[in-house]
Amino acid sequence: MSEQLLLQGQLLGIEEFLLSPSGFPDTDGEELLPGRSMWATLLCEVLPRGLLAELGLPRIMLGSSGGGQFLLVLPGTSRAAAEAVLERAAAEIATLGSSLRLIWSATENLGDWTVVRRRLNDELRRNRDAPLAAGAQGVFDAFEAAVPKPSPAFTAHLDANIRQASSVGWSPESPATILIGEGKHTWKLTPNLSLEGITLARHAAPSEEGSGPANLATLAARAQGARAWGVLRGDVDSFGIRLRRVASIEEHVQISVLYKQFLENELEVLCSLPDFWRRVTILYSGGDDFAVFGAWDALVALAREMQRLFSRFTEENLKEFPGAEGKTITMALALAPDSDASLSSVYRAAGEDLERAKTSNRDCCCLMGRTLEWKRVSDAADLKDTLLRMAAQFRSSRQFLFELRGLYGKPGSQKIWRFQRRISAILSGSRDREVQKMRARLVNEIIGRHKTEVNLRPAGLVALDWAWLASEI
Structure with a gap:
């Protein structure tokens, strides 16, 4: 009986690849970002399945896949053949330029899982940190710079083709x-879990003609309030730590598949609802992260709903696992600064905001340029509704919001009576009891309940910017 082998693969440099300049002539790269993200998502689904099929091994030997990595169980006699296929794939991926690389590690499935995992990760780390260890002959020789050219791995229309396809295929030659x-080997694309197919979240808001995905201008026009679009990115907090704490390979596969299925299924279901299906397009859904773009107000609502569902998901499925790792999610929403902004630039801005939010805190959301805990996001939403109701009491609601927004340009140590006098001047002329109650609530929500000094809350500024966008015609 041959030994059992565990093979772990990882695709590096995905972020740089998604944002790298286009190799296609006469394109600005904007339409390639969705196609590249779909390609990167599918590659780590198709490649391990194709490898198993080529070796004549059953599908059940696929432990986990997607999210830029995969884990396989192989007989020891298949190691050379498997690595030959991976080497051809790595060579083809290297032609795409940027810093995209396919690396892998393999070890015998002997001993405790923590020991096996350490051996896998150590080899993977060596392959990542020392790419020339296998052979550096000729690396420093003089060479002529190659002219960038389109790769056969994907085309400018790959995004639309994948979103409309019923199946995808793979051949060992490429x-x-x-x-x-x-x-040579094909698999069905399904929105739901399937043992024989590949689950892929690929919803796209339809264009007005219904012939393809809506462009950025169309998505912005479908927003309520300001005609703007944006990119929403989310990432599970400390997911890697959660995986490192599992005690067996069965738990590792269970956790990996559980998160991946949740993100794919919930995104696909949410985007099919009436509030989102014409206004949001999925860029990708990974093992612990996701990205979507669309109308700005739809993205705010989608972020709050995804956080609510994720919280319920972890309460029901991870209650037996100690610690907070992997049980919270952080998101960031970046809005296009103008109508000429490219999808790649806003996607990059959302990634930078997400990184800052995760560095400073967790279980939070970067919204309107401010990082708030999810509870404060709900407070900002309630305050935004209060602001819009109060603005409706005045002939110039935009001027009302502008005056309030100006308070944040002043020093935060103003005496409370000065702040009260200014806001009373803004709201003067109304003796309606409901308006006065809303005014008192507005003051408390924006500055807190300090009796001596004003401490302007970030949630108040988010609510003001939110109301400003929502009231724009």
Whole structure:
């Protein structure tokens, strides 16, 4: 009986690849970002399945896949053949430029899982940190710079093709190429969990004609209030630590698949609801993160709903696991600064905001340029509704919001009576009891309940900017 082998693969440099300049002539790269993200998502689904099929091994030997990595169980006699396929895939991926790399590690499935995992990760780390260890001959020789050219691995229309395809294929001759509906081995694309198919979140808001995905201008026009679009990115907090704490390979696979299925299924279901299906397009859904773009107000609502569902998901499925790791999620929403902004630039801005939010805190959301805990996001939403109701009492609601917004340009140590006098001047002329109650609540929500000094809350500024966008015609 041959030994059992665990093989772990990882795709590095995905972020740089998504944002790298286009290799296609006459394109600005904007339409390539969705296609590249779909390609990167599918590659770590198709490649391990194709590898198993090529070796004549059953699907059950696929432990986990997607999210830029995969884990396989192989007989020891298949190691050389498996690495030959991966080497061809790595060579093809290297032609895409940027810093995209496929690396892998393999070890015998002997001993405790923590020991096996350490061996896998140590080899993976060596391959990542020392890419020339396998052979550096000729690396420093003089060479002529190659002219960038389109790769056969994907085309400018790959995004639309994948979103409309019923199946994808793979062939060992081009192991890094995603084939649409053809190839030596094929698999169905399904929105729900399937043992024989590949689950893929690929909803796209339809264009007005219904012939393809809506462009950025169309998504912005479908927003309520300001005609603006944005990118929402989310990432599970400390997911890697959660995986490192599992005690067996069965738990590792269970946790990996559980998170991946949740993100894919919930995103697909949410985006099919009436509030989102014409206004939001999915960029990708990974093992512990996701990205979508669309109308700005739809993205705010989507972020809050995803956080609510994720909180319920962890309460029901991770209650037996100690610690807070992997049980919270952080998101960031970046809005396009103008109508000429590219999808890649806003996607990059959302990533930078997400990184800052996760560095300073966790279980939070970067909204309107401010990082708030999720509870404060709900407070900002309630305050935004209060502001809009109060603005409706005045002939110039935009001027009312502008005056309130100006308070944040003043020093935060103003005496409370000065703040009260200014806001009373803004709201003067109304003796309606409901308006006066809303005014008192507004003051408390924006500055807190300090009796001597004003401490302007970030949630108040988020609510003001939110109301400003919502009231724009």
